[in-house]
Amino acid sequence: MNNKFELMPVLGIGAGWIVMIVILVILVAAFVALSIYGKKLQTRQEESQRELENAAQSVSLLVIDKKRMKLTEAGLPQLVVDQTPKYMRGRKLPIVKAKIGPKIMSLICDERVFELIPVKKEVRAMISGIYIMEVKGLRSNLEARKTKLKFTEKLRMKMDRMKNEK
Numbered sequence: 001m002n003n004k005f006e007l008m009p010v011l012g013i014g015a016g017w018i019v020m021i022v023i024l025v026i027l028v029a030a031f032v033a034l035s036i037y038g039k040k041l042q043t044r045q046e047e048s049q050r051e052l053e054n055a056a057q058s059v060s061l062l063v064i065d066k067k068r069m070k071l072t073e074a075g076l077p078q079l080v081v082d083q084t085p086k087y088m089r090g091r092k093l094p095i096v097k098a099k100i101g102p103k104i105m106s107l108i109c110d111e112r113v114f115e116l117i118p119v120k121k122e123v124r125a126m127i128s129g130i131y132i133m134e135v136k137g138l139r140s141n142l143e144a145r146k147t148k149l150k151f152t153e154k155l156r157m158k159m160d161r162m163k164n165e166k
Helices: 015-055 078-083 151-165
Strands: 055-072 092-100 105-111 120-127 131-137
Touching: 015 120, 015 131
Parallel strands: 105 131
Antiparallel strands: 055 092, 055 120, 092 105, 120 131
């Protein structure tokens, strides 16, 4: 009695080739699904960026302090903390403490703008809610400090350049 299990070839194709074809089909299906999901995320991000730009206002503010802090420690309104996803609450964000008129507020800053913001100086900023999108010097031009770029920053700059070329 022979209890050996053998796979019979289907249409003359061996079992190894069938496994390879199935894996290839699964990989192609995953690639198509991820590309569709990526396009949806990109359109959603572009739409939210447009909404931010539409709601933006130009404001003169005096920067008191700037640092990277966790969202829960930044002194932002509780409504903002409650609306952010839980995985983002522990992440450090660029926070700017600024005096806008008579009020002192904590604002979230864009990563690209954070390095441009001078401390203890007055600047003109484009603000949408509590989000600083753009900064210009009030009396002089702002210059970013020259620092060594991280790999992710280089990659982000290349992606921004490619997006602007389109």
